[in-house]
Amino acid sequence: MSSTLLWWSVTLDRRRGYPIRELKGNLTLKRWWATALGPAIALIAIAGCSHGPADTFGERDAVPILAAKVEQKTVADTIRAIGRVEAFSTVEVKAQINGQVMQVHFRQGQDVKQGDLLFTIDPRPFDAALQQAQANLARDRAQYREAATDAQRYAVLLKQNVGSRQQYDQAEATAAALSASMEADAAAVQTARLNLEYCEIRAPIDGRTGDLLVHAGNLVKPDADTAMVVINQVHPVYVDFAIPEQKLPAVREFMAERKLEVQVSLPEQQGPLESGELSFVDNTVDAKTGTINLKGQFTNTDARLWPGEFVNTTLVLREHPGAILVPSQAVQTGQQGSFVFVVQPSMKAEIRPVVIGESIDNQTVVTSGLKAGETVVTDGQLRLIPGSTVTIKSGLTGSGASS
Numbered sequence: 223m224s225s226t227l228l229w230w231s232v233t234l235d236r237r238r239g240y241p242i243r244e245l246k247g248n249l250t251l252k253r254w255w256a257t258a259l260g261p262a263i264a265l266i267a268i269a270g271c272s273h274g275p276a277d278t279f280g281e282r283d284a285v286p287i288l289a290a291k292v293e294q295k296t297v298a299d300t301i302r303a304i305g306r307v308e309a310f311s312t313v314e315v316k317a318q319i320n321g322q323v324m325q326v327h328f329r330q331g332q333d334v335k336q337g338d339l340l341f342t343i344d345p346r347p348f349d350a351a352l353q354q355a356q357a358n359l360a361r362d363r364a365q366y367r368e369a370a371t372d373a374q375r376y377a378v379l380l381k382q383n384v385g386s387r388q389q390y391d392q393a394e395a396t397a398a399a400l401s402a403s404m405e406a407d408a409a410a411v412q413t414a415r416l417n418l419e420y421c422e423i424r425a426p427i428d429g430r431t432g433d434l435l436v437h438a439g440n441l442v443k444p445d446a447d448t449a450m451v452v453i454n455q456v457h458p459v460y461v462d463f464a465i466p467e468q469k470l471p472a473v474r475e476f477m478a479e480r481k482l483e484v485q486v487s488l489p490e491q492q493g494p495l496e497s498g499e500l501s502f503v504d505n506t507v508d509a510k511t512g513t514i515n516l517k518g519q520f521t522n523t524d525a526r527l528w529p530g531e532f533v534n535t536t537l538v539l540r541e542h543p544g545a546i547l548v549p550s551q552a553v554q555t556g557q558q559g560s561f562v563f564v565v566q567p568s569m570k571a572e573i574r575p576v577v578i579g580e581s582i583d584n585q586t587v588v589t590s591g592l593k594a595g596e597t598v599v600t601d602g603q604l605r606l607i608p609g610s611t612v613t614i615k616s617g618l619t620g621s622g623a624s625s
Contacts (some may be wrong), residue, residue, distance in 0.1 A: 284613040287602035289565055290549050294594035297545040297582055298538045301473070305463030305486065305518075305535035307527045309456060313427055314449035315340060317442035318420045319348065330434035334425040334453065341450060343442065345421035352414035359407035366400035373397045429455040454529050459522045461486055461498070463535040464513035473503065473516070476539045483538040484518030486527065492583070496520050496527060500537065547585045552598040553578055562592070563599035563606055571599065571610045 321343040328340055373393040379385025436442060436450040461484065465473070476482055477500065485494035498520035507514045518535070520527060527533070552562050553576070564572045576591030592598070597614075599606065606612070 284569070284611045285571075285602060285605045286615040287563075287565075287571075287606070287612045288600045289597050289612075289614045290552065290600050292588075292592050292594050292596045292598060293547045293585075294544055295547065296541050296543040297547065297587060298541045299580075300539065300582070301465050301469050301537040303463040303465055303535045303537070305461040305533050307529050307531045307533060308460040308462050308517075309429070309454035309529040310458050310460060310519075311427055311429070311455040312529075313429070313453045315423060315426075315451045315453060316445055316449050317341075317343065317423065318444050319343060319417050320443050321347070321421065321441070323436055323438050323440050323442060326434065326436075326438055328431060330431055330451070333430050334428070336425055336428050338425045339422055340425055340431075341423040341436070343421040343423070345418055348414065348418040348421055352411065352418050355407060355410040355414040359404060359411055362400055362403040362407050366397060366404055369393065369397035369400050423450070425453060427453060427455050428457070429453040456525055456527075456529065457522050458498075459520055459527050459529065460501070461518045461520060461527070461533060461535055462515060463518075463537075464508075464511070464515050465537070467507045467512050467514055470503075470507070470514055472539060473500075473537070477503070484520075485536040485538065486518070486520070486533040487536075489532070489534060494536070495533070496522065545579075546588045546592055546594060547582075548588055548592065548598050549600050550581050550584050550586045552600045553586050553588075554603055563603055564592070565597040565599060565612055565614070569612055571606045571608065571612050573608045 323341055324344050325342040326340070327342070328334060328338070334340070373390070373396075376385050376390035376393045380387060380390045430453065432452040432454065434451055435448055442450065473482070482500040484498050484500050485496075486498070487493060487495045498518045500516060501519040502515075502517035504515040516537070518537075548562065553560050554562065559575060560578050561573055561575050564574045566572055574591055577589045579587035579589050581587075599612070602612075
């Protein structure tokens with residue numbers, strides 16, 4: 223065997239192109255192993271002696287992780303959708319008479335109350351028209367009194383066979399005509415007075431004014447194509463959203479039991495911004511989209527919801543008290559289903575199969591497999607195996623090392 227080993231070494235040196243030295247004497251296999259592997263064995267022995275205590279080596283093998291406590295709290299069955307805020311009521315303010323705007327009594331974007339004065343239109347032409355109508359009424363009243371007296375006089379003469387029937391009929395017709403003229407004059411006075419009132423345009427509702435489109439000096443006309451200003455009522459407001467038609471039976475079922483809560487939040491906000499009540503369910507399903515429109519009503523006391531704004535909408539159907547929740551990133555998926563790593567008091571990682579429910583605000587409902595108060599791993603699972611020693615760090619770098 224020693225001669226075979228010597229021939230293999232010589233052949234290898236020739237193939238690699240190294241210069242071959244003449245071997246003197248016979249090299250046995252035992253002496254070759256001692257010569258070749260002796261230094262390596264010595265290095266391993268030295269490295270083994272350079273280690274510290276055993277517990278230091280074990281601590282170095284601990285896997286850094288992030289962890290969280292299992293929570294128990296009330297959760298709800300919900301339907302989520304994108305909604306849009308709508309004003310409770312919207313009024314386009316327009317003039318009802320022709321005239322020149324003399325004064326604007328508000329600032330655009332200002333909150334106004336019902337009855338607040340918004341615009342003043344030049345009242346002088348309408349004041350003159352009112353005086354003219356009142357004068358016509360007074361004239362016709364005087365003429366009617368005279369005609370009525372003549373009719374009574376001719377009636378007496380007719381009974382005494384002194385006057386003629388024709389004179390009586392003529393006096394009676396004149397009195398009736400003047401009576402009708404008085405009624406027309408009274409209506410003209412009311413119209414003139416109403417037009418004069420229209421010279422002051424007042425807010426029909428409480429709300430917030432929009433862009434001012436007509437300024438002092440502009441001429442306006444009745445029912446113009448463009449409104450002078452638009453007022454939106456923002457206390458309260460509606461939030462309009464659509465849900466799939468498959469969810470409608472559940473909504474109707476729970477609506478029959480109680481008023482359903484609607485929560486809204488801004489797209490980049492955590493937690494609900496405001497809560498309201500479901501106030502409207504449309505009477506038909508949109509055949510094109512397979513959805514049905516719903517509306518929630520919100521008091522919006524602080525005006526945090528603005529008409530036209532898009533919001534995240536959550537319709538709460540029912541609540542489940544005492545649900546077990548874990549951060550969603552703690553749940554892993556394997557061949558046997560969902561599982562989590564549970565950190566034992568001995569700082570060992572235990573793999574635990576779980577049955578999960580729906581996800582709510584970055585948390586997942588666990589229906590079985592965990593208890594409240596247990597600690598689960600939320601980051602670092604890829605480096606874990608059952609029984610691994612772990613150390614909980616305040617943070618992990620992108621590579622998974624502790625920071």
